[in-house]
Amino acid sequence: MSRATLTDTPPVAKASTGTARRGLGRTFASREFSVFAALAILLIVTTVANPRFLSPQGTKDLLLNSAIFVVMAVGEALVIITRNVDLSVGSILGLTAFSTGAVYAAVPTMPLIGIFVIGIVLGAILGAVNGLIVTTAKVPALVITLGTLYIFRGINNAWAGSTQYFVGDAPDEFGNLSVQTVVGIPLLALIALVVTVVFALYMYGARSGRDLYAIGSDPTAAALFGIRVNARVVTAFVASGALSGLAGVLYASRFNSVGADTGTGYELQIVAAVVVGGVAIFGGSGTVAGAAVGAVLLTTMTGALAALNVSKFWQQAIVGVLIIAAILITKIISIRNARKLRVSEAKNV
Template identity: 50%
Template sequence: MTVLTQSPAKPGDAGGPAGGGRRLVDMVLRARELSILGALIVLVVATTIANPRFLSEQGVKDIFLNASILALLAVGQTMVVVTRNIDLSVGSVVGLVAFVSGKYASSGDRNLVLIALVGVAIGLACGLVNGLLVSFCKVPALVVTLGTLYVIQGLDHYIAHGEQIGAADLPSALLSLGNDAVLGIPYLPIITVLVMLVIGFYLRSYSSGREFYAIGSSPEAASLAGVPIRRRVLTAYLVSGGLAGLAGVLWLARFGTVVADAAHGWELKVVSAVVVGGVAIVGGTGTVYGAALGALLLTTIGSVLVVLKVTPFWQDAITGVLLLLAITVDRLLALRVTRVLRARGRKMRRTRDAA
């Protein structure tokens, strides 16, 4: 989509076509997020009618706990995808961080903050490698992150040597982070929501945050406007890697027992959550809130199928259908928005010529 570059008027000018385009895109995004929320509500109500125990206190807690890590990864992935890139290494980073931070935590009475810093530092290092190769070396993101996916997996297995980390080896403070709550709300969803709000506010309210969308909408126009494309793409990968590192620590805290292939295959779940949440795979549009809702929807579908005793095969099948549907809807909406903006531009030109 090129809605940010179709008029010389200032993007914030409500009277110009760019301002109208932004309002139109915002309206479409809100509609996508509301539709996801509506589908989620319908799914929960229908399942509760079929099995009233689905909405028990423990059932709701499990859904939010299970969705927290996926939503956190989806938030980081969103920053990458809006710049027309992708990060397929996040699942491997989670596995590596979960095991390495678990080894570090079990080697002595480690402080919780230090454990988290170790995990985030490993994630940032992985994000830095991805970001440098994509932004400065101009290697396609799909190739880079697919390669680092396998490299990180191999490194994880080399470090693990078939070893398993058990909950009995971990500090009680770390396990409390993954299972305890404040005012009845588990810590993990609180952390995810805080991260989502901070990044969502930054992308929406700061000019540097909006530059990520400008890059995804039209890299050529963004370059002409003076946007530091390489720096922004590198930043996106650093954020994605750092959040994957944090997710690895939370994975360790949540499950306690960790082996070398933790979060194996999660990169596809993360991309699915982002796309289902309304983030355009071609970049330029989408919000972290929609991505988080997409993660919650996919997690809820998995819980529903378990409650209804449906074979796990259907979870993957439904996820695939939702992914195809989301991409199709995104394409149709993009074409619709483009037509509307072109019609508005022609109307304004006719009005200006008549004057």
């Protein structure tokens, strides 16, 4: 009979250790971790080159500039996961931001919660328009939302004209949103964090959230399994519009003025942030947390390149390289996973 020694490891402990190691390995191999690591390296390198980059005020500016993009990226991620895309998010932000100024001009005593409700509801309605057209017309979302991008922008241009609303025209409590802090963290950044956590938990724990992944992987198979594909896709567009509406309200508080051109060009930056953050442009994979980190990475990169005196042209070129690299990496990973699945199935046979 063999006798156990003090150095022997119980089978349960070995199993738990192996599980922990595999979990840790998956974390380090995840796209989200690689994006976070890239962000950390970018911060370190830029701070070494320009120590003022992460000064207290510099850090605050980075968080404030990232907050609006994070909120929009979370909503865009929901749509892209379903194998669609929403190119109208910048126009929705612009329309809701100008609406915020118009409401305060007409009703200066509007409560703070009221202006947030108006912005979110308006954004949700515009998102519902996108979702309903996409699901009923059976036309690619890229085409539909490219059209609504111009429609929403045209409405804003016709409404705004040359009019601009300034943050000083709103009540002090609204303008102070962009300067208020909680334990040193800007309030806008905390709002973005709450949005990210809420939707991350929704995608992880709610059945309707998991349905979005199934739809993005294979819409036909998802329908055969009883998933209401059209309803889920419309819901994703509504959420994207609502979050863009929220971002519009935050924008109106953050920046000095809003007008007809507010939010122009944001849509491409948001899509870029989501793709760089690990959400597959082909749908079916990725996380809203990754999209949020991608938004922070792109915003930080813009600030870092500016701090290093890199020209704006090269800033845009580098972002373009990042987008292409992210898409290629996603494609390579999907091919590798498919190959592993075929090998595993062959062994089981």
